[in-house]
Amino acid sequence: MKVNDCMKHKVFSIPSSATIREAAEVFVARHIGLLPVVDEDGKLAGVVGLRDLLTLELPDFVNLVPDVDFVHDFGAVETTRPSRKELGQPVTVLMREAVSVVEECGLLRAYALMLQHDVHDLPVTSADGRLVGVASRVDIGTAILSYWKSLEPMKK
């Protein structure tokens, strides 16, 4: 089995000209964790994750403190919203380089890439770089486990 056998073929993406606000709307409407960004030719330009958008709400300062367990009430942080100006910026300011695979990629290679780069969704491209699908950890992991069906159970 290859990645294109288990991936989602219906894939949501945004053009690189979109704003952060527009990207956020897609995340909310589709309830997804990763949004591929494509250029005019439909080629994968990068990705924005839910995590990247959320840094506008909760900047990186939390990671500076060794642990925040002792803070029981985040106070004003809970109600601080990004400014209109920040949301109007092009989505490319938050875009990251995509960790992606081609359709023909083997499942275990794809899974290893996800572990190594700590990502939960992999955009899948055709050989010429066009976005053709997205495979999640669940898609790939369950596809791998489905091999086990064909293994005979051990006799008691």
Next chain:
Amino acid sequence: MILAAILSSLIFLVSLWLIFSEKLNRTITAIAGAALIVGLGKLLGFYSEAEALAAVDFNTLGLLLGMMILVALLEPTGFFQCLAVWTGRVSQGRPVRLLVLLGTVTTVLSMFLDNVTTIVLIAPVTILICEILGVSTIPYLIAEALLSNTGGVATLIGDPPNVLIGSSAGFSFIDFLVYSLPVVVVVWLVALLLLRYLFRRELAMRPRNAKAVKRLNPAEALNDPKTARRVLIVLGAAILFFFVHHFLHISPSFVALSAAALALVWVRPDMKKTLERIEWSVLVFFVALFVMVGGLEASGALTWLVGILEGAAGMPPVLFGVLVIWVVAGLSAVVDNVPITIALIPVIQGLGAKGVNITPLWWALAFGAGFGGNGTIIGSTANIVVVSLSEKTRTPITAKLWNKRGLPVMLATCAAASILYALAYPLF
């Protein structure tokens, strides 16, 4: 040996320029400069490897390493976090009170610990408290950097230039408390009042959520009270020994390293992790600078400078001292104050050999190097640290902002220090 002097001055000046322009990491610059100067010295016969080794001030290194080990043990216990959280609670979320309390805690800590370490540990919790309150982090972060630079001047172990000056001039811990601390107390108050004025608009804003800060529990922020207690006991004992080190005829570095050894034996930490917390790049930077400046001295380049300054020392000595404060402060604002101090030490010693009364000049050097670092965003490592931490918040500190807030503080502190210096000159 004019060629040797010119070439080694050139190596030193290019190194300073590389550090200033941030074209090359300062430790890499210093290592390369040291290697070049030793090579040149061997080639032209003015500087040998043995002399290079002798140029390293192991007293300074030992003191820095010992204190770094103590901090490395204290850091993971959450003690600093606990202190910052406590100030947040005591301030009850009132901006001016928070500024004064955080500023005071940072100053007191930086009198006994390295400024950079203090900032690295206090600033993150400051950002957290400001975020919880819903106020801008900028006044607090800038104040912490400036006040820790200022407070560090007060003691022998407060900042690296003082360690260097104390080691070369033979000043004791008490000398610093007698001559430097009173000046710093006044200068510190000037800095704090000026900061209060410069940030009057930000500090007048009411925090959006003062209640959440009152719910913070400092005890919970302290992860490992047992280790914290042990290290603090050792640190306290070390400070007591600093007070009496010259009566006992032991060096500050021996005190610091013995304290580190005692704390290590008592705590028995994971040594690998503890050593990872030591700022080796700082220690290597110092060694390389000692070697470089040793070569510069051996080449005779500094003798020229001594000659020029000897002429200038003909002016009234008070005026000369004040001039030293301002020149050193100006240099420290644009370049790291450590290379400036290391390079000026042999110059002052040279003036001493010519019969100039140099005791007041040592203090002028300490004040200039300490307060000058406040002037620019790159003036001291503490400044660089708060700026890079602020980049992870909603309101990053820009160089332009620093010039509007930090530079006036530098000018005011240097002016205050100059006035006190002139008034107290007969006492030095």
